[in-house]
Amino acid sequence: MSKFLFLFGNTPQLSLLELDTVYPELKSKVFVGGELDGRLALVEMDKEELKEKDFLNRLGGLVKIFQxxxxxxxxxxxxxxxNAVLECLISKSQQPHFSFYQKGKGQKAINHGQIKDLLKEKGYRSRYFKGSLDGSAFALHQESSQEIFLYHSLEGIFLSSLIAVQDIDDWTKRDRAKPYFNRKKGMLPPKVARMLVNIASGMWLAEDGQRSIKEAKVFDPFCGTGTILIEALQLGSQVYGADLDEQAVWGTRENLEWFANAYQVESQNFAKQIFMADVGQLSQEKLGDQKIDLLITEPFLGRQTPKEAELANIFKGLEKLYLGAFNNFSKILNPGAKIGIIFPKVVAEHQVFSLDHLIDKLNTKGYNLLVPPLLYARSGARVQREVYFFTFN
Ligand SMILES: C[S@@+](CC[C@H](N)C(=O)[O-])C[C@H]1O[C@@H](n2cnc3c(N)ncnc32)[C@H](O)[C@@H]1O
Incomplete structure (x- = not known):
């Protein structure tokens, strides 16, 4: 067994839940408190298992893996x-190219200059390149290079080296290269969409060993530009989407077609599966005889920069929208279906506006909360987002 450090991005709670639901057999222990609070998990497994599981292509929330x-x-x-850093460097190359950074160091700061001097003193030639925990990983492009990360925790100081990194260019491509987008309405980052799909599907798969992700019917009733459906399509699920706005319907179909081509995944009958509908009027008819297993969505969240005086009214309207939506969802869901849905929250000067109080009402309608809500805050955004996962009975 080897030990690895998994570094999460800026939504650590969601990322940890994603890791635990997609790979429930793994034992991960997250470090809480300190400089990287919740962003780093210690995972133990065989190296072979690490290769097989292809974590970085599967998970939206994982950024880097260190051994x-x-x-x-x-x-x-x-x-x-x-000395420990030096030994680690020269064990892999006699002329190391290296990058070095430390977290949680307190008074124990060392720097690359000191390591370089020590290497020189012992007769080794070395080259340093600047790296950072969240920066790109030069080290992986050259064989003799290493990116060393020293993490100081209460359980010891972890000396680790980078072995894999998320393909940022690929995530950017999914976000920016699709033909239709609408920034005004707000688009979910693809990584967050992937986390929602992974968590909801992981919960659904865990309930029955016979299930497969490919047979899951995934529906986004507020599909917008289709960000969530693209992630579900990549995992091979059957995707269905609806939106009130005709342009969004056309755009989502176009984006899905683009994605299927660009990523060589099997296309589906998007002209039929993506349709125009007001969530308040949703019925089984549009879905034919298909019932939904995973409903994953980011609904309309109100205006992006609301004034405080308008908030009470806005949230009244949103409450009606959400309750109406959940009433209709029950018509199209399979028993045991999982729902991953974003709720808006605004922390105003005198009051917090949210839809948390709907939980009890939803409970009486057959929707049971699976985990406590998780905050997904975009930096600087007035309307924060909370992610809720329900099961439907
Ligand atoms: C926040 S956007 C979803 C964005 C999407 N997650 C994406 O990444 O592109 C909300 C979408 O809900 C749609 N919408 C608003 N009210 C609706 C309703 N009553 N029924 C169905 N769709 C609605 C809007 O047209 C918009 O496309």
Whole structure:
């Protein structure tokens, strides 16, 4: 067994839930508190398992994987730390190219200059390149390069080296290269969409070992530009979408077709499966005889920059929209269906506006909350988003 550090992006709670639902057999332990609060998990497994699982292509919330080379005592001296880094570097190359960064270091800061000097003193030539925890990973493009990360936790100091990184260009392509987009209405980042699909489907799959992701029928009743459906299509599920806006319907069909071509996944009958409908009028008819297994959606969340005086009215309207939507969802869902849905929340000067109080009402309608709501806040956004996962009975 080897030890690895998994680094999550900026939605660590969602990312951890994603890891745990997609790979329930893994034992992960997340570090809480300190500089990287919740963003780093220690995972133990065989190297073969790491390769097979293809974590970085599957998960939306995972950014980097480091292999733990050594765990040093919490109170190791600076000299011990520098020597450990040196040993790690020269064990892989006699002329190391390296990048180095530290987190949680407190008084124990060492820097690349000191490591370079030590290497020189011992007769090794080296080259340093600047890297950072959240930066791109130069190290993986050259064989003799290493990106060393020292993480100081209460359980010890983890000396680790980078072994894999998320393909940022690919995620950017899915976000920016699709033919139809509408920034005004707000689009979900593809990574968040992937996390929602992974979590809801993971919960659904866990209930019955015979199920497969390919047979899951996934529906987004507020599909917008189809971000969520694209992620579900990539996993091979049957995708269905609706929107009140005709342009969004055309755009989603076009985006799905583009995605199927660009990523060589099987196309589906999008002209039929993506249709125009007001969620308040949703009925089984449009879906033919298909019932839905996974309903994953980011509904209309109200105006993006509401004034405080308008909020009470806006939330009244949203409450009506959400309750009407859930009433209709029950007509099209299979028993045991999972729902991943975003609720809006605004923290105003004098009051917090949210739809949390709907939970009890929804409970009486057969929707049971599966995990406590998870905040997904976009930096600077006035309307925050909370992700809710329900099961439908
Ligand atoms: C926040 S956007 C969804 C964006 C989508 N997640 C994406 O990434 O492109 C909400 C969508 O809900 C649609 N919508 C608003 N009210 C609706 C209603 N009553 N029924 C169906 N769709 C509605 C809007 O046209 C808009 O496309």
């Amino acid at each position: 733990v080379e050594k765990i040093l005592d919490f109170d190791s001296s600076l000299t011990e730390l520098k």
